[in-house]
Amino acid sequence: MATPDTTPTTAGADAAAVTENADLLRFATAGSVDDGKSTLIGRLLLDSKSIFEDQLEAVETTSQSKGYDYTDLALLTDGLRSEREQGITIDVAYRYFATPNRKFIIADTPGHIQYTRNMVTGASTADLGLVLVDARQGLTEQSRRHAVLLSLLRVPHLVLAINKMDLVDWSQEVYEKIHREFTQFATKLNIPDLEVIPISALQGDNVVNRSENTPWYSGPTLMHHLEHVHVASDRDLVDTRFPVQYVIRPKSDQYHDFRGYAGQVAGGVLKKGDEVVVLPSGMTSTILRVELFDQEVTEAFPPMSVTVHLEDDVDVSRGDMIARPKNAPKPSQDIDAMVCWMTNEPLRPRQKLAIKHTTRTGRAMVKDIQYRLDVNSLHRDQEAGELGLNEIGRVQLRTTVPLLCDPYSKNRTTGSFILIDEATGVTVGAGMINSGS
Template identity: 75%
Template sequence: MDILRFATAGSVDDGKSTLIGRLLYDSKSIFEDQYEAVERASAGNDYVNLALLTDGLRAEREQGITIDVAYRYFATPRRKFIIADTPGHIQYTRNMVTGASTADLAIVLVDARKGILEQSRRHSFLVSLLRVPHLVVAVNKMDLVDYSQEVFEQIASEFTGFASKLDFPDVQIIPISALEGDNIVHRSKNMPWYEGPSLLHHLEHVHIASDRNFVDARFPVQYVIRPQSREFPDYRGYAGTVAGGVFKPGDEVMVLPSGFTSRIAGIDGPSGPVAEAFSPMSVTIRLEDEIDISRGDMICRPHNTPHVTQDVDAMVCWMTDEPLRPRQKLAVKHTTRSARAMVKELQYRLDVNTLHREEGVEQLGLNDIGRVRLRTTVPLFADPYGRNRATGGFILVDEATNRTVGAGMLNTTGQD
């Protein structure tokens, strides 16, 4: 059974938390005591506030908004799910980017009464920027517009026109009512004109296996295993998570940065040897030759290597109050490799509402997104983010406080 990671996005009060609560409730994925606690907290309302299943912070419940990313887990007989409920407010853009960065699918909610709002466009653009391969536009609160087909088709037409400017390989538009449960788990009798799937049916059947990169073999080494026991006196394995491609025993591989080559002697998984390893499996690779390999090195194919570069050109989402400025020094964490970096140039800031590039800016502030050039102290083994999200993404860390201050997506990487 595979796992689908999906994130919710959209404007404030479009019903993201209610939608997730409805999914959990209608798919029978919550316990009775959880539902009873929500019922008690909803006393005085005309309905049970299912948003309380995800909005757990006191400030969220007091204000009726989502602030932090809330992760929830549930499963159906067909698939397991990890949900990231992300906030809609503009000041929490960084939280939305964090929640969507690892998603296979994003659900952008739109209030049927209000149509496509500025924040709906902003989050759709961010989903495109983060290369989330599947998008669902859920037109919510259809019960408040009398389940009007005309209203739905107008919103669907407007979004389709906007999405044509962005890079969305797969878009599904579904009319729903999270409060009433229409088209969430079961097809709605109130909208007989809609012939598509319910939301859960689409989530269960969307094809995600082909979204992973099985062409470019990438294995960032996380840890070197040397038991030094009598049972395994000569065991030397390199543990990590496969970031791309497929590895099999007997394959010829190259180790970066040394450039030495060898062959795979065997691959060990949590339950013993495996015949092949692919993303996102966590395995230990053993080589036929003894090569000096340590954390941060990368195992790849000799004729299909990542770019080895110290000049990084990336889109960066800045996540802290202290602005990003040229000549600033930061720590970079990319796959399992760490480096120090200096900001060489801030090329432009992106207006995510208009998609306009603001050139000549001197800094990036909190929640800003811009194109930045960095120079690192050691080479990174990277691919463009659009080709491989695992080897194309990185985080920036303030060395003084050890806080994550930015997230980056590599555009293209120059060969040193």
């Protein structure tokens, strides 16, 4: 039995206002079909009324025809399963649902070991990571690995959903044992915010509706937590970082002298009158105006896409960065980073690749692979010498162009890069910067 905790529905006359004013939470889910992940996502979509009734009916019919005595909500997100049957590569799938105050983008990533690359991709944009464990199994190697990857990718919020609580008789002991075990393990990781929630995705307990089966649990339901977790303060509003993406020069009579630097704010706040420095040239100027389309805005902050005008006619082009004279990244060509390798051919020392960092593109050479990280044991293998597909390691790179970077732990935008195979054009690596010099 369950009683309503929240009433997520966007139906009604004020739907427009809701959609306009709602905020956004991007979260990544990790876990395998066996953990009940598809069922959980199906449950979230269903209980937030993001599923059409007819779609649900179809699933009910299929469930009945298969002889189940419950509705198999996993069928709602069945893309993954049919793909597996057909032998197609399993991939990150994005799904959407909304409640009155928040829109959610789920990066649904497959859980098995060979899919580290998908997990890293899904986590790269996530504000929150949702790891599912089966209450009967407890923490597995796979759930530890998921937590490690979310921590490496600096996903600031983590939810450990202990699923299938109905199959362990709603045992508080089981919940606390897994909770304790995970907390112990998490001390080695970087997880600023953790919530451990006992659920049954199948029956809906503590997903949207508070369960009467867990009187010993006083925390939020999963949906309540997703709706209320505070993500706005995860952004860096202190260190001004504006990678110049595009220079707007209309060259028309009406806008003869217009010269605007367009880009998306990666950190800090930009406003009229701010003294700024343009990197890598080091020229200084003052912000004359910040615009969004045809409107001047008083302040620009992440992740706004704006156009900045400077008072002086300094030379600024794509790939440059606008920062503050006393708070600017040091242009660096020697980069120390954690790299996740995403292709069959291993990454080796001396290898040359293209690198894309913010709006800068250059070339990079691998100077050294310091160690390979075992994401299960956190052991650092210093003898590794190379990184294979889905492996992560600490790598030293030398770049042809200086990167205007920050540590990834400070800024996920200016601290990340991708590596591209110059022959095939394929993205083969993802990097998180430790430091640059």
